[in-house]
Amino acid sequence: DIQMTQSPSSLSASVGDRVTITCRASQSISSYLNWYQQKPGKAPKLLIYAASSLQSGVPPRFSGSGSGTDFTLIISSLQPEDFATYYCQQSYRTPWTFGQGTKVEIK
């Protein structure tokens, strides 16, 4: 199975901050990397697909980059509604696997 490792596991940030979350795959996954946001008690929501494509309806302050094994999710200016847990997920090969999550908390 392809292992996905996110860092950090959690972070504290303020409204307006630039936030960077990284995700590393245990082998090359080309650009088959997606990012999801999950709020407590809710289903995950797709933010970014194919490493860098913004899902329809997602604010442009979210962006993704990377290919191969190293990927990044950036929130350019953190908003109150962005406090949540973020997961990367590879869809290169089954079983699809997720990172362990990065919890973004209010500083």
Added chain:
Amino acid sequence: QVQLVQSGAEVKKPGASVKVSCKASGYTFTRYYMHWVRQAPGQGLEWMGTINPKGGSISYAQRFQDRVSMTRDTSTSTVYMELSSLRSEDTAVYYCAREPTTVTILDYWGQGTLVTVSS
């Protein structure tokens, strides 16, 4: 609008089975794969497998291979996930999620079904 509506919470004893349903609406059911993902309390997301509603073909994560069964009913646009030989570690929220044909993502999710395994 696309909707995936799952069945309600379940409480099961160890060793029992549970069957969770996911009813799709707002799109052509047979054109999109359906996946199942679970999340134990306070934990991350775990992919369980996928079913092609058109032909019924399935792919399961190896760790669930001998205990999970995913089926579909095209007449009601519903997919089902049955997990057998339940143990306490199977306590989790189970989600169904749709995969479009053009890109390998999970673009719509059900609301989740909490399955509690307790004696």
